[in-house]
Amino acid sequence: MRTHIKELRARYNLTQEDLARKVGVRRETILFIEKGEYNPSLKLAHSIAKALKTSIDELFIFD
């Protein structure tokens, strides 16, 4: 699974740490989600999408 998290973070000038703080997870969790090495729960995916002002559909690319 690929994501658009990195691009959206850049758009809103957010670091991985900022995003992690916003959604209440550890920094590594955001890192691994961005790298596609961890599939977040629906709840976390929703929180990230909300923090980046987008939808889950637009945030994650299911290959």
Place this chain on the structure above:
Amino acid sequence: MKLDSEMRLRLVVGLLVVVVIGVFLAGLGFQELGTWTLVVLLLIVILAAVAILVYLRNAREAASGFPLEDERTGALKMRAGYLAFWASMYFCLGMGWIYGIFIEGTAMDFLTVAEMMFVIVAVMGVLYMLVWAAVSRGKGTP
């Protein structure tokens, strides 16, 4: 650092200290401080060193305002526990086979039940630590 996280960390470190002292005293209680006892003590020291490093890292993370645990760390623990459980089972089975095929009935010295218990528990701990280290780097993460 949140109070509950701090209390949990203190509890873990406290329990670890109790276990290390207990194992050390048990090791001294063996008739002689043989190779296997030393192996167990070495494994315990490795576990304690890693636990302290993890504690320091967690304390730093907590001080920065990040949670000590989130859904990924929970999933990692489950995964590491599952894999370490199976690896430990094969280790125990392997020890049984080695004993049954090569040692039983010979004059060769082997572990007593108490020593065997300490070795197995220590190996299980080290296996869990190794598997956890591997999965937390993305190897087989769920």
